[in-house]
Amino acid sequence: MTFPQHSPPPRRVSPGGRSWARWIVVAAGLAVLVVSLIAAVGPYRQTTEFREMMACERSGGGCFGAEGGTIADRRTYTTTETTTHTDADGRTRTSTRTITHHEITWQRADGTRQARDVDARFYAKAEEGLATLRLWRGEVVGVEVAGGAAWFPPEVKGSLAYWLYLAFIGLGVLLWGLLPVRWDGVLMLAYRAFCWTAMGFLPVHMAADALAGNLGTGLALTAEIVGCLLIAAITGTMLVRSLTRRRP
Known part of the structure; x- marks a missing residue:
């Protein structure tokens, strides 16, 4: 069967x-x-090395290289940021806000220029003219003017x-x-x-x-x-x- x-x-x-x-x-x-x-x-090793250099700079100063430069330009501009949030229940909410940016442009000794956003307090002090550029591995990571300084991540x-x-x-x-x-x-x-x-x-x-x-x-x-x-x-x-x- x-x-x-x-x-x-x-x-x-x-x-x-x-x-x-x-x-x-x-x-x-x-x-x-x-x-x-x-x-x-x-990148991790270099980033932590930069952090140690920043700690050294805050404690005593003079840890980064220095180069003479100038503040070549400065401006403010605004952007609009739209944010969409979705909660756990699937409901979507949208909000819009206007952001004011403060930008300076510096010029190095070789003529190259670079622009970066800074905070409003440093922007008020960074008049066009002479400045000291702080260097790390040949890259500008800080700008100093009379009475203030701005630092940037590498x-x-x-x-x-x-x-x-x-x-x-x-x-x-x-x-x-x-x-x-x-x-x-x-x-x-x-x-x-x-x-x-x-x-x-x-x-x-x-x-x-x-x-x-x-x-x-x-x-x-x-x-x-x-x-x-x-x-x-x-x-x-x-x-x-x-x-x-x-x-x-």
Whole structure:
């Protein structure tokens, strides 16, 4: 006597399940994470070296190189910033504010010019004329005029933030491959990717600022931390809810 043979239903391939696709995602995320962290080693060392130089400058001064220069131009301009917030219930709110920027342009001995935003107090003191440019690894990181100084993070801080952020993205891809997340469409994948990248953007850049000794102080730092935590909490909640929602 023979019994009818029933073939098992095909197993659905998903990055969160036990399938070849899952391991491809895990390998890709791990590769991005490792490569990014290795690439961040050099910028990390240089950024922390700059922070130590800034500490030396605050304690005694004269730790950076100096070069004569001039304040060639200065101006103010305004920009409009529109911010959209989405709360945990999916409600979207938009706010707009006008920001006034104070910009100075300095000129080095070789004739090259560079413009940077400064705070209003330094802007008021930085009349056009002679200035002392402070150098680190050949890069202008500070401008001194009579009665005031403005300091700027080095370009390597931006490189550090880039590699750390790429490592954060790689970590997200790795977790997506390891966790039992069911595949429920490209739109949900894009939504979760947005939540993850938005959740880590400000913390990564604040970490790079901290390593460079470039964090603000007082109310400015408090507002930055509160804003960072608020955005991370909102986007993190959105991500968790999308992962735990019940399928129809």
